[in-house]
Amino acid sequence: MRIVCIGGGPAGLYFALLMKKLHPEHSISVVERNKPYDTFGWGVVFSDATMVSMKAWDPESATEIEDAFNHWDDIELLFKGTRQRTSGHGFVGIGRKKLLNILQRRCEALGVELVFETDSNGDVDYPDADLIIASDGFNSKIRNRYPEVFEPDLVVRPNRYIWLGTNKLFDAFTFDFRKTDHGWFQAHIYKFDDKTSTFIVETTEEAYEKHGLGRMDQQGSIDFCQELFSEVLDGSELMTNARHLRGSAWLNFNRLICGKWSHFNGNSHVVLMGDAAHTAHFAIGSGTKLAIDDAIELTNQFNKLGHSKDKIPAVLETYEEIRRVDVARIQNAARNAMEWFEVVGQRYADTLEPEQFMYSMLTRSQRISHENLRLRDPKWLEGYERWFAGKNGIDVSGNGRTLPPMFTPYSLRETHLPNRIVMSPMAMYSAKDGMLDDFHLVHLGSRALGGAGLVFGEMTCVSPDARITPGCLGLWNAEQASQWKRFVTFVHENSAAKVGIQIGHAGRKGSTKVAWEGIDQPVEQGGWDLISASALPYLKTSQVPKAMDRADMDRVTADHVRAAKYAAEAGADWLELHCAHGYLLSSFLSPLTNIRTDEYGGSHENMARYPLEVFKAVREVWPQDKPISVRLSCHDWFEGGNTPEDAAIYAQMFKDAGADLIDCSSGQVWKEEKPVYGRLFQTPFSDKIRNEIGIPTIAVGAISEADHANSIIAAGRADLCAVARPHLADPAWVLHEAAKIGLTSIPWPKQYYSGKAQYETNLARAAAAVAPPAVGPTAAAK
Ligand SMILES: Cc1cc2nc3c(=O)[nH]c(=O)nc-3n(C[C@H](O)[C@H](O)[C@H](O)COP(=O)(O)OP(=O)(O)OC[C@H]3O[C@@H](n4cnc5c(N)ncnc54)[C@H](O)[C@@H]3O)c2cc1C
Numbered sequence: 024m025r026i027v028c029i030g031g032g033p034a035g036l037y038f039a040l041l042m043k044k045l046h047p048e049h050s051i052s053v054v055e056r057n058k059p060y061d062t063f064g065w066g067v068v069f070s071d072a073t074m075v076s077m078k079a080w081d082p083e084s085a086t087e088i089e090d091a092f093n094h095w096d097d098i099e100l101l102f103k104g105t106r107q108r109t110s111g112h113g114f115v116g117i118g119r120k121k122l123l124n125i126l127q128r129r130c131e132a133l134g135v136e137l138v139f140e141t142d143s144n145g146d147v148d149y150p151d152a153d154l155i156i157a158s159d160g161f162n163s164k165i166r167n168r169y170p171e172v173f174e175p176d177l178v179v180r181p182n183r184y185i186w187l188g189t190n191k192l193f194d195a196f197t198f199d200f201r202k203t204d205h206g207w208f209q210a211h212i213y214k215f216d217d218k219t220s221t222f223i224v225e226t227t228e229e230a231y232e233k234h235g236l237g238r239m240d241q242q243g244s245i246d247f248c249q250e251l252f253s254e255v256l257d258g259s260e261l262m263t264n265a266r267h268l269r270g271s272a273w274l275n276f277n278r279l280i281c282g283k284w285s286h287f288n289g290n291s292h293v294v295l296m297g298d299a300a301h302t303a304h305f306a307i308g309s310g311t312k313l314a315i316d317d318a319i320e321l322t323n324q325f326n327k328l329g330h331s332k333d334k335i336p337a338v339l340e341t342y343e344e345i346r347r348v349d350v351a352r353i354q355n356a357a358r359n360a361m362e363w364f365e366v367v368g369q370r371y372a373d374t375l376e377p378e379q380f381m382y383s384m385l386t387r388s389q390r391i392s393h394e395n396l397r398l399r400d401p402k403w404l405e406g407y408e409r410w411f412a413g414k415n416g417i418d419v420s421g422n423g424r425t426l427p428p429m430f431t432p433y434s435l436r437e438t439h440l441p442n443r444i445v446m447s448p449m450a451m452y453s454a455k456d457g458m459l460d461d462f463h464l465v466h467l468g469s470r471a472l473g474g475a476g477l478v479f480g481e482m483t484c485v486s487p488d489a490r491i492t493p494g495c496l497g498l499w500n501a502e503q504a505s506q507w508k509r510f511v512t513f514v515h516e517n518s519a520a521k522v523g524i525q526i527g528h529a530g531r532k533g534s535t536k537v538a539w540e541g542i543d544q545p546v547e548q549g550g551w552d553l554i555s556a557s558a559l560p561y562l563k564t565s566q567v568p569k570a571m572d573r574a575d576m577d578r579v580t581a582d583h584v585r586a587a588k589y590a591a592e593a594g595a596d597w598l599e600l601h602c603a604h605g606y607l608l609s610s611f612l613s614p615l616t617n618i619r620t621d622e623y624g625g626s627h628e629n630m631a632r633y634p635l636e637v638f639k640a641v642r643e644v645w646p647q648d649k650p651i652s653v654r655l656s657c658h659d660w661f662e663g664g665n666t667p668e669d670a671a672i673y674a675q676m677f678k679d680a681g682a683d684l685i686d687c688s689s690g691q692v693w694k695e696e697k698p699v700y701g702r703l704f705q706t707p708f709s710d711k712i713r714n715e716i717g718i719p720t721i722a723v724g725a726i727s728e729a730d731h732a733n734s735i736i737a738a739g740r741a742d743l744c745a746v747a748r749p750h751l752a753d754p755a756w757v758l759h760e761a762a763k764i765g766l767t768s769i770p771w772p773k774q775y776y777s778g779k780a781q782y783e784t785n786l787a788r789a790a791a792a793v794a795p796p797a798v799g800p801t802a803a804a805k
C-alpha cells in the first residue's frame with residue numbers, strides 16, 4: 024500500500040511509525056509544511072495511562088519520551104491569597120517540539136519518508152495513494168474540502184485564551200486565579216522541560232473586551248498578563264512562540280466532532296485523525312492523547328482485519344466506530360471541565376471559600392469523585408472532610424474518622440435534618456379519596472427508619488380536582504390532615520428524620536389513570552374537568568383544559584392555602600410547592616404550555632405572576648420557623664421551552680418572594696421532550712442556581728451512590744441530594760450506603776441494631792474476598 028499522512032503532528036507521525044514498524048513493506052510518507060525542528064507550541068500534558076499503551080505499541084519511542092518527561096503528582100491552587108496543594112494526580116509533561124522530534128527520528132529510523140516544508144493542497148495532491156491520513160490538525164484543509172461528507176459539528180466556546188511560556192519552573196500543576204475590575208483571569212501553568220513552563224491565560228470575552236486585549240498586539244497582552252500574574256511569576260518573564268499569529272493571539276476554543284471520519288475520493292481512501300476529526304479542550308489536556316490513541320487504533324484494525332488494499336474500507340469503518348465512543352467520553356469530561364472555567368468567575372470565585380473552591384476545581388470534569396480523591400490523596404481529603412464538617416457545626420477536634428459531607432446535618436429556618444439525603448417525592452397512586460393510609464405509613468415510615476434525613480410524601484393534591492389520578496394523596500379535609508399527623512408523629516417518635524409535604528395541582532395532566540394502568544392516559548370513567556395556564560391538551564387524546572380565569576385562580580390559591588394550613592396542623596417540618604413537571608403551576612412557567620396574552624403570559628415576570636401569588640399566600644400561613652422549597656423543571660428539553668437560564672430567573676423570583684430552597688428537577692412539561700439522561704444529569708442545574716442565584720438547592724436525578732452525593736455536597740453543587748428510585752429498591756438506602764463506605768458511626772434504629780454489625784461484617788468479608796482493584800492515580804487528573 025502507499026500511505027500518505029498529510030500533517031506531521033502527533034497523529035500523523037505516530038501512525039506512520041507504528042504502521043511502518045509492523046508492516047515495513049508499505050510505502051509511508053508524512054508531509055509537513057513546517058521545517059523539521061520548527062513547531063508551534065509549548066508543553067503538552069499526558070496522564071500516566073497514555074504512556075502504558077504507548078509502551079506496549081512502541082517501547083523504543085515510549086522510552087525516549089519517558090526519559091524526556093517531567094513527571095509530577097501535585098496540583099497547586101493560588102486563590103484569594105491562599106496556596107493549597109494536593110498530591111497523587113500523576114501527570115507527565117513534555118515539550119511539543121521534543122515530542123515531535125522524538126517521533127520524527129523514530130519515523131526516519133524505521134524508513135518512513137518525511138517530507139518537510141511542503142504545504143499540501145490535501146488529498147488531491149496524491150492520486151497514487153491508497154490511503155491518505157488527514158492528520159492536518161484542527162484547520163484541516165482535507166476535512167474542509169468535503170464538509171458534506173465529514174459533517175463537521177463545530178462549537179466556538181465563549182472564553183478567550185492565550186498560550187504563553189515562562190522560564191520559571193513550577194513543581195506542581197499550578198492554577199492561579201486573579202480578579203480584575205472587569206472580571207476573573209486564570210492561569211494554567213505546568214513545567215514541561217528543565218527550562219520552561221507552559222503558561223495559558225484564560226478569561227471571559229467580556230473581561231477580554233473591557234481590558235482592550237482585542238485591540239492590543241501580542242506584546243501588549245504579554246505585558247498585561249505579566250503584570251496581573253506578577254506574584255506567581257516572581258520576576259520571570261512571559262514569552263510567546265506564536266509571533267507568526269497576527270493580532271492579539273487570544274483564541275477561542277473550538278469544539279469539533281465529525282459526523283463521518285472517512286471518504287473515498289475516487290482514487291484514495293481518506294481518513295480523519297486527531298484534531299482534524301475532533302478536539303478536546305486544554306482544561307482536560309487530552310488532545311495529544313486522543314491523536315495518539317487514534318493512531319494506535321487504526322494500526323490495531325489493520326493488524327486485526329488485514330493490511331491489504333481491499334481491507335481498507337472495513338478497517339476505516341471499525342476504527343471510526345471504536346474511536347467515536349472514547350472520543351465522546353473524553354469530550355464529555357472535557358466539556359464539564361471547560362464549562363467550569365467558563366463560569367468560574369460568575370459562579371464560584373466570588374462565592375466559594377478557598378477550600379471548597381479547590382474541591383470544586385478538582386472535581387470539575389465530574390470524572391473524579393470523592394472516593395477517587397481519597398485514593399489520590401487521603402490526607403488531603405480527610406482534611407477537607409474535617410473542614411466541611413467543622414463548617415457545618417460538627418466537633419472535629421477528635422482523631423476519629425471524619426464525617427463524609429452527605430452525613431453532615433443541615434438546618435433551614437428551625438428545621439434540623441440529621442443528614443443531607445432526601446427521599447424524593449414519589450407518587451404511589453394508592454390512596455382512596457386522597458387519604459394517607461397504612462400503605463403510606465409503612466412505605467414512608469420505612470424510608471424514615473432507613474436513614475433518610477428528610478422524607479417527602481408524594482405530590483399531595485390540594486383539592487379532589489387537583490389530583491393526577493384517582494389514587495393520588497390529598498390534603499383538603501381535616502380527616503386527611505389527621506392521617507398525616509399520625510404519620511408525622513410516627514416518624515418523629517421513631518427516627519431522627521423530618522417530614523416534608525409536597526403540595527401541588529395536576530393542571531392539564533390531571534384526571535388520568537394510575538401509572539400501571541396507562542401513564543398520562545385519561546381515565547375512562549369518573550374523571551373531572553381540567554384547568555391549566557392555557558387551553559392546550561397534554562396528549563392529543565387528553566382532555567382540553569380550560570385556560571384559568573381570575574375566579575379559578577382565586578379558588579386554586581385558596582386550595583393551596585388550605586392544604587398548607589392542614590400540613591402545619593399535621594406537624595410537617597417542611598413544605599414544598601410543586602412548580603415542576605408540567606403540572607398546574609409549572610404550566611404557567613413554560614412558554615410551551617403558557618400562550619396567554621394577559622398579564623400571566625409572555626415575559627418571565629408575567630409567567631411567574633400566578634405561581635408567585637400562590638407561593639406568597641402559602642408562605643403567609645406556613646409557620647415562620649419552617650422552610651418552604653419550590654420544585655422547578657430547570658430544563659424543558661425541547662426547543663422553544665425553558666432552559667437552565669430561564670430556571671435561574673425563576674429561582675431568583677422565588678428567592679425574592681421568600682423561598683428557602685429550590686429543588687432542581689427537569690422535564691415532563693412537554694411530551695416530545697428529548698432529555699439527555701446520565702449519571703447526575705440534573706446536578707448542573709442545581710449547581711448553577713445555588714452558586715449564581717445564591718439560594719440553597721436540592722440536586723436530584725440519577726444520584727445512586729454515597730460517592731455521588733458526597734461529591735455533589737462537598738463541591739457545593741447542592742445542599743441536599745434527593746434520591747428517588749434507589750429508595751424504591753432499598754428503603755434503608757442511606758444506612759446501607761454508609762456501611763458500603765465503611766462508615767459505622769451512623770446509628771440504626773435501636774430495634775435493628777443486631778442486624779447492623781452483621782451487615783457491616785458481611786460487606787467487609789465480601790470486599791476482602793474480591794481482590795482489590797489496582798488503584799492508583801492513573802486516570803487523567805486534569
Ligand atoms: C492552548 C492549548 C493547549 C494544549 N494543551 C494540551 C495538553 O496539555 N495536552 C494535550 O494532550 N494536548 C494539548 N493540546 C492539544 C494538542 O495540541 C492537539 O490536540 C494535538 O496536537 C493534535 O494532534 P494532531 O496531530 O491531530 O494535530 P496537530 O498537532 O495540530 O498537527 C497538525 C500538523 O499538520 C500540519 N499541517 C496542517 N496543514 C497542513 C498542510 N496543508 N500541509 C502540510 N502540513 C500541514 C501542521 O503544521 C501540524 O504540524 C493543547 C492545545 C492548545 C491549543
Ligand SMILES: Cc1cc2nc3c(=O)[nH]c(=O)nc-3n(C[C@H](O)[C@H](O)[C@H](O)COP(=O)(O)O)c2cc1C
Binds near residue numbers: 451724
Ligand atoms: C414512581 C415515581 C413517582 C414520582 N412522583 C413524583 C411526585 O409525586 N412529585 C415529584 O416532584 N416528583 C416525582 N417523581 C420524580 C422523583 O421525585 C425524582 O425527581 C426522579 O425520579 C429522579 O430521581 P431518581 O433518579 O433518584 O429516581 C416520581 C418518580 C418516580 C420514579
